[in-house]
Amino acid sequence: MFGSEPDALLQKSLGRLPQVLCARNLRHDIDDLVKPILPARPAVVFDHNTGEALGERICRALKAVPVLLAGNPAADMETVDYVRREAAECAGLVAVGGGTINDICKYASFADGKPYVVFPTAASMNGYLSANASIAVEGYKTTLPARMPEAVFCDLSVIAGAPVRLSRSGLGDSLARPTAQADWLLSHLLLGTAYDETPFALLKPFEPHLFENARGIGKGDMESIEALMKVLLLSGLGMTIAGGSYPASQGEHMVAHAMEMLSARHSREGGNPGSFHGEEIGVTTLAVSKRQEALLRKKPTLLPLQFPTEILEKLWEKKAMEEADQTYKIKLARIIENDLDSRLRGNDGWWESIAARIESIMLPSASIQAILKAADAPGTPEALGWDMGAYATAMNYARFLRDRFTFLDLE
Ligand SMILES: [Zn+2]
CATH class of the missing domain: 3.40.50.1970 (Rossmann fold)
Incomplete structure (x- = not known):
């Protein structure tokens, strides 16, 4: 097969x-x-x-x-x-x-x-x-x-x-592998949550070929499309093996989801440009990847842990935020249990060794950018027609929407 x-x-x-x-x-x-x-x-x-x-x-x-x-x-x-x-x-x-x-x-x-x-x-x-x-x-x-x-x-x-936009979208969704793996591994190394290499071992023989031939995706080339299809199918199997979307959906998907929730309200209030899921993921993956790189190069600290109920209820429906608050509590409990704040502030080389391990599985953001460009896929929020104010809000507050600990929780 x-x-x-x-x-x-x-x-x-x-x-x-x-x-x-x-x-x-x-x-x-x-x-x-x-x-x-x-x-x-x-x-x-x-x-x-x-x-x-x-x-x-x-x-x-x-x-x-x-x-x-x-x-x-x-x-x-x-x-x-x-x-x-x-x-x-x-x-x-x-x-x-x-x-x-x-x-x-x-x-x-x-x-x-x-x-x-x-x-x-x-x-x-x-x-x-x-x-x-x-x-x-x-x-x-x-x-x-x-x-x-x-x-x-x-x-x-x-x-x-x-339509070629659909294959570009599949490529965008595939590009989330390195950022999602980095976030999943970060949570594992900092908080002891589960982590499994199997989904990535499955993709390993196929992913480089797909990314090297991204230009063919933009042109509807049959061989590139076949490589893309195999990566997408294996990515789905990887999620099934992991018992959840962990290996393919982390911070980059949370930002896109937050944006979607903001746009849903925005579009009810009049007009919203349409984009496909994977086009959005290509853009948020590039942004999240840059953020991950910057944080790995410094000694990060935790962002404020308080769930900002008032702000969030202005942005999103009250009911959804009550649910998000419950989900967020799970993450918060893990952070406190592991005394993460003081461990990150320590000077014992703990973060440096974690950073080195995470860096080894990443793809440089410059490569992600080049792959999107080769396929003629959108690479910036502006190219998707996103409102920049809403986008900044999504980047800041997406971390409160799920129990997943990611680089979005660090500064
Ligand atoms: Zn996706």
């Missing part, structure tokens, strides 16, 4: 492995691929774009029940319920699409205890092989437990034919 070493590692870590196939053209094999997994008549879920690219063809080949999601579908509970109703008579689901349709089908099939397979139509994000689904519940984006698909079938000619 990914080569003998990664496959052996995956087998050892996960036991049950989904079937993964990447080929230049899967069109003639659809029936042979899906039937052994979903022998009864399945439902095929697609939207207008993915239906045209692949979904309608799959539906015909399998003589399946079509479930067309109208307009620009969102990964929310209403759409999940719609898919569950439309597929009620079917024993399994076939998702044809990118992040949104994958999340909808992943959660719908999990909720009904049905198997599902996915035909990705874009190399835009790393959730195809993760076990969680990101679904909006009553307007709040929520990470819900779900299950991996039985199989992922990648038709590379379809994926390479997707």
